[in-house]
Amino acid sequence: MKPKVAFFDFTSCEGCQLNKLNLENDLLDILKHVEIVEFREAMDDKADAYDIAFIEGSISSPSCVERIHDIRRRSKILVALGSCAVNGGVNAMKNLQPIDEVRETVYGEDKYLFATLPAMSVSSIVKVDYEVRGCPMTQQDFLKLLVSLVLGKQAPRYDSPVCVECKLSENECLYNRGMVCLGPITRGGCDAICPSFGQFCTGCRGLLDEPNYIGMLEVMTNHGISLDEAKKRMLLFNSNEVQL
Amino acid sequence: MECYSLKQSDVPALIDHLGAYGEVIAPHRKGDVSYSFEPVKDSEKVVLEYNRTLLPLKKCFLPPTEKLMDFSLKDMSYKPTEVPIKPAVYFGIHSYEMQSILRLDHSMLSGKAESNYFNRRKKSRFIGVSFSPDEYHFSESVGISIEEMEGFDLYLNKVSDDYQLYIISDKGKDLLKGFDKLIQAEPIHVEGREFNKKIRYHYNRLPRVFQYAYHSKVWAEVAERCVGCGSCNLTCPTCFCFDVNDQVEVTAEDGMRRRSWDSCMLSTFAEVAGGENFREHTLNRTRHRLYRKFKYITDEEGLPWCVGCGRCTAFCPADISMVDIINDLIREDEKAQFHKTVRV
Numbered sequence: 001m002k003p004k005v006a007f008f009d010f011t012s013c014e015g016c017q018l019n020k021l022n023l024e025n026d027l028l029d030i031l032k033h034v035e036i037v038e039f040r041e042a043m044d045d046k047a048d049a050y051d052i053a054f055i056e057g058s059i060s061s062p063s064c065v066e067r068i069h070d071i072r073r074r075s076k077i078l079v080a081l082g083s084c085a086v087n088g089g090v091n092a093m094k095n096l097q098p099i100d101e102v103r104e105t106v107y108g109e110d111k112y113l114f115a116t117l118p119a120m121s122v123s124s125i126v127k128v129d130y131e132v133r134g135c136p137m138t139q140q141d142f143l144k145l146l147v148s149l150v151l152g153k154q155a156p157r158y159d160s161p162v163c164v165e166c167k168l169s170e171n172e173c174l175y176n177r178g179m180v181c182l183g184p185i186t187r188g189g190c191d192a193i194c195p196s197f198g199q200f201c202t203g204c205r206g207l208l209d210e211p212n213y214i215g216m217l218e219v220m221t222n223h224g225i226s227l228d229e230a231k232k233r234m235l236l237f238n239s240n241e242v243q244l
Numbered sequence: 245m246e247c248y249s250l251k252q253s254d255v256p257a258l259i260d261h262l263g264a265y266g267e268v269i270a271p272h273r274k275g276d277v278s279y280s281f282e283p284v285k286d287s288e289k290v291v292l293e294y295n296r297t298l299l300p301l302k303k304c305f306l307p308p309t310e311k312l313m314d315f316s317l318k319d320m321s322y323k324p325t326e327v328p329i330k331p332a333v334y335f336g337i338h339s340y341e342m343q344s345i346l347r348l349d350h351s352m353l354s355g356k357a358e359s360n361y362f363n364r365r366k367k368s369r370f371i372g373v374s375f376s377p378d379e380y381h382f383s384e385s386v387g388i389s390i391e392e393m394e395g396f397d398l399y400l401n402k403v404s405d406d407y408q409l410y411i412i413s414d415k416g417k418d419l420l421k422g423f424d425k426l427i428q429a430e431p432i433h434v435e436g437r438e439f440n441k442k443i444r445y446h447y448n449r450l451p452r453v454f455q456y457a458y459h460s461k462v463w464a465e466v467a468e469r470c471v472g473c474g475s476c477n478l479t480c481p482t483c484f485c486f487d488v489n490d491q492v493e494v495t496a497e498d499g500m501r502r503r504s505w506d507s508c509m510l511s512t513f514a515e516v517a518g519g520e521n522f523r524e525h526t527l528n529r530t531r532h533r534l535y536r537k538f539k540y541i542t543d544e545e546g547l548p549w550c551v552g553c554g555r556c557t558a559f560c561p562a563d564i565s566m567v568d569i570i571n572d573l574i575r576e577d578e579k580a581q582f583h584k585t586v587r588v
Contacts, residue, residue, distance in 0.1 A: 159512050167474070176277055218469065
């Protein structure tokens with residue numbers, strides 16, 4: 001029997017889900033292996049239990065917490081999909097400001113009607129078995145993971161910096177072109193797609209384990225940006241991860 | 245050694261002539277300020293005055309990523325990739341780059357030869373060119389002069405505006421058959437091409453320095469600045485470590501096995517099953533990188549396994565300099581020696 005697969009969205013732009021629908025060339029092959037039982041962005045059906053649940057978005061309200069617990073209970077394997085689900089993503093920038101101010105900016109005087117929490121990764125609430133990183137999630141990573149799960153194998157984990165794939169593609173280093181790039185401390189697996197097209201890395205796939213923060217800030221400031229700007233760049237996608 | 249003079253304006257004609265032997269690979273401009281070795285499509289676009297290419301010539305013999313085999317999960321069969329033996333001319337190669345290929349030959353061909361590397365290397369011809377050292381080259385400090393001709397079949401020495409062409413091997417002589425733009429000449433010694441970056445000791449004194457440098461404070465100082473991106477290894481012409489992984493297609497039926505360059509500066513390089521990591525900290529990894537270049541292989545082969553191209557330094561985002569690390573180790577060693585002498 002084909003594994004039952006479901007997709008859920010939490011606090012996010014739903015771009016990761018859209019990114020899956022863009023896998024036009026592979027969608028039919030995917031459907032040979034799995035049965036999609038719930039996917040709000042693409043269909044209406046609902047199911048009770050799932051073999052694989054893909055979660056998009058961060059956890060940012062009490063109702064999110066309740067819902068993710070419920071999904072976890074009904075899922076054999078749970079996968080965090082995209083930057084928001086993996087580490088809070090850009091949403092987590094709100095955690096850097098006083099929560100009351102944030103609520104007032106968004107909801108004005110109705111702020112007490114909307115309960116809120118700091119934007120958290122899915123793994124800070126429930127057990128996450130696998131993750132697909134990137135903003136939006138990297139399609140090739142998603143396919144690799146899906147194939148591994150279908151074959152019952154351990155999914156590959158990529159934990160080398162973006163610089164590795166950038167070097168293997170023989171790209172000219174963006175630091176040599178006067179840009180400041182987060183490639184050295186950002187987790188790769190994206191084929192260095194941004195630097196390959198001349199755009200510096202913004203760290204959307206999260207940081208390496210134990211990155212050298214001070215060393216990286218030194219590199220960035222030595223290449224012409226202020227310490228304040230360097231920190232902001234580091235925090236953009238990784239507010240929940242960076243320890244300064 | 246036969247020596248001829250060759251006009252700068254006749255270089256494209258020489259490249260076109262070499263094309264009769266096989267594909268010509270030569271340095272080209274890449275990006276804003278960089279160079280890379282590319283197959284020649286238009287001989288006018290070849291750049292002979294360049295500091296260094298982004299990736300070393302190694303990429304032509306041990307590609308950054310290559311498919312080792314196709315496999316099928318349906319019938320559990322596999323088919324290794326066959327690398328054809330093709331004649332090729334590598335044109336405009338610096339002496340240190342040639343030396344790196346000779347060192348790679350040792351790594352890949354001694355004992356049981358690595359067949360993919362062997363096939364790519366078998367019919368290769370090398371044409372060297374002189375260069376003006378920039379602020380990163382230090383090959384003289386590891387025993388490789390600008391005019392070191394070992395390994396080349398032909399060598400072009402820049403003399404004022406034109407070149408002198410040396411025929412070094414019979415293979416080189418064969419390559420020139422039918423090329424009529426050469427005029428016999430007396431070899432001219434070119435003055436004034438000095439290296440700016442130097443290791444303070446002769447390279448044969450380095451193994452002793454490294455023998456006592458294992459617990460040096462220098463490693464921790466470097467580790468503070470290193471961001472662990474792996475660029476130093478990935479652009480190194482003598483590093484040969486690779487990682488192998490399998491990739492199954494979306495059909496879940498067919499797949500391929502590939503290998504890609506790896507780097508011992510990456511935190512996961514020495515990680516093994518169970519999560520144990522033999523070189524957990526940047527300090528351990530930096531030290532290992534330099535010991536691989538100046539101690540471990542050097543002890544066995546009598547040669548530094550660094551060729552002084554300066555890539556690890558030029559492409560380091562944190563501006564960490566190989567030569568500075570070694571000079572720091574030497575200084576520390578001298579200090580220790582002095583203290584010992586005073587006490588006696």
